[in-house]
Amino acid sequence: xxxxxxxxxxxxxxHRRSFLMAAVASAGTAxxxxxxxxxxxxxxxxxPYQDPASxxxxxxxxxxxREIRITRLxxxxxxxxxxxxxxxxxxxxxxxxxxxxxxxxxxxATAVKELxxxxxxxxxxxxxxxxxxxxxxxxxxxxxxxxxxxxGIDMALWDIKGKALGVPVYELLGGPxxxxxxxxxxxxxxxxxxxxxxxxxxAFKTGVFTTRPARIVETPGFIAQAADRFAALRExxxxxxxIGIDFHGAISPQTAKVLIxxxxxxxxxxxxxxxxxxxxxxxxxxxxxxxxxxxTGERIFTKWGFREILxxxxxxxxxxxxCHAGGITExxxxxxxxEAYYAAIAPHNPLGPxxxxxGIQLAxxxxxxxxxxxxxxxxxxxxxxxxxxxxxxxxxxxPGLGIELDEDALADKxxxxxxxxxxYDADDGSVVDW
Ligand SMILES: [Mg+2]
Numbered sequence: 001x002x003x004x005x006x007x008x009x010x011x012x013x014x015h016r017r018s019f020l021m022a023a024v025a026s027a028g029t030a031x032x033x034x035x036x037x038x039x040x041x042x043x044x045x046x047x048p049y050q051d052p053a054s055x056x057x058x059x060x061x062x063x064x065x066r067e068i069r070i071t072r073l074x075x076x077x078x079x080x081x082x083x084x085x086x087x088x089x090x091x092x093x094x095x096x097x098x099x100x101x102x103x104x105x106x107x108x109a110t111a112v113k114e115l116x117x118x119x120x121x122x123x124x125x126x127x128x129x130x131x132x133x134x135x136x137x138x139x140x141x142x143x144x145x146x147x148x149x150x151x152g153i154d155m156a157l158w159d160i161k162g163k164a165l166g167v168p169v170y171e172l173l174g175g176p177x178x179x180x181x182x183x184x185x186x187x188x189x190x191x192x193x194x195x196x197x198x199x200x201x202x203a204f205k206t207g208v209f210t211t212r213p214a215r216i217v218e219t220p221g222f223i224a225q226a227a228d229r230f231a232a233l234r235e236x237x238x239x240x241x242x243i244g245i246d247f248h249g250a251i252s253p254q255t256a257k258v259l260i261x262x263x264x265x266x267x268x269x270x271x272x273x274x275x276x277x278x279x280x281x282x283x284x285x286x287x288x289x290x291x292x293x294x295x296t297g298e299r300i301f302t303k304w305g306f307r308e309i310l311x312x313x314x315x316x317x318x319x320x321x322x323c324h325a326g327g328i329t330e331x332x333x334x335x336x337x338x339e340a341y342y343a344a345i346a347p348h349n350p351l352g353p354x355x356x357x358x359g360i361q362l363a364x365x366x367x368x369x370x371x372x373x374x375x376x377x378x379x380x381x382x383x384x385x386x387x388x389x390x391x392x393x394x395x396x397x398x399p400g401l402g403i404e405l406d407e408d409a410l411a412d413k414x415x416x417x418x419x420x421x422x423x424y425d426a427d428d429g430s431v432v433d434w
Contacts, residue, residue: 099152154327
């Protein structure tokens with residue numbers, strides 16, 4: 001059964017992967033006509049590089065060579081749960097992005113298609129202008145799907161701009177602010193710590209791993225189990241290693257306070273999402289009750305989303321996701337807001353290597369960067385994966401985002417139907433967070 005329309009009419013069938021992939025991958029041409037169409041049209045009122053009333057040729061206005069026009073947007077589902085975007089231009093430059101919110105890949109692909117109508121024929125180099133147009137002209141602003149679509153497009157436009165000018169994105173943002181970028185890896189067991197350390201990592205993040213989901217009010221046994229597991233990681237890692245812990249917003253405010261007290265002797269690098277991020281006043285209360293840094297941000301979108309967090313000092317480490325919060329353009333502005341509150345930036349990233357590349361460009365252009373999350377350095381996806389040495393990756397030197405997809409390696413990773421977990425209380429069957 002198809003819950004969306006047939007691709008020939010502009011939609012996809014959820015239950016037929018190959019059909020779906022063909023539909024998503026060919027979105028650009030199927031929906032919006034031939035490549036380069038708009039490049040031949042009269043300059044649009046929305047193009048800040050073009051003044052229809054001026055006699056000056058575009059080359060002189062740009063100061064950077066010929067005109068560039070967006071001709072096509074191409075989205076591809078990539079395993080395990082990602083959505084890659086290629087923004088094609090008539091200059092032969094292609095920009096890469098990840099317009100994805102986890103579990104909603106097809107919805108995001110459709111959101112990209114809808115934004116394509118605005119983007120075809122535009123000069124991609126007016127990145128901030130296009131961000132404003134895509135965000136504000138939606139009228140109903142923000143939310144995970146729209147800002148994730150804009151985020152991936154924003155990455156791709158920065159990639160194009162850097163490639164057009166022959167410099168990394170961080171150079172265009174006033175960088176570099178550092179010589180290399182610290183990254184962290186996920187661990188669950190002491191053995192994971194030893195293995196990731198052998199791979200070159202010096203910073204880690206774990207979760208609250210217990211035998212069952214947390215209840216609203218927890219027992220001493222539950223608290224002890226969670227604290228003991230963290231203590232084992234601390235013992236394996238030693239006292240000169242950073243280990244953050246993610247409550248995932250799945251712990252109630254009542255239990256979060258007790259659990260944080262039990263974790264304090266082991267000094268986690270940060271407590272991530274101690275409660276749901278919408279519960280700002282509860283997060284403030286928790287932050288006041290511990291000396292440990294509170295981190296949040298993976299489910300907060302745009303500068304407007306982070307404003308209350310900063311104003312109330314609910315967290316001192318912000319974790320905007322470059323794939324959700326508004327891309328490089330917006331997260332750099334969020335970093336500036338955070339700097340004014342002496343807060344640090346540790347971008348969230350459980351996604352793919354394009355997201356990682358965008359995060360590294362951001363880290364290289366801001367002063368208050370702490371650490372970059374990653375789950376994949378690009379092996380099997382990039383021609384030159386990132387390399388970790390002593391906890392850091394070197395700054396890319398290539399133009400734009402500094403990466404190139406390995407299309408041959410990607411061939412067997414096209415398509416997925418990843419879904420979010422469904423978790424229930426084992427005793428009464430009620431829905432619980434994961
Ligand atoms: Mg998290």
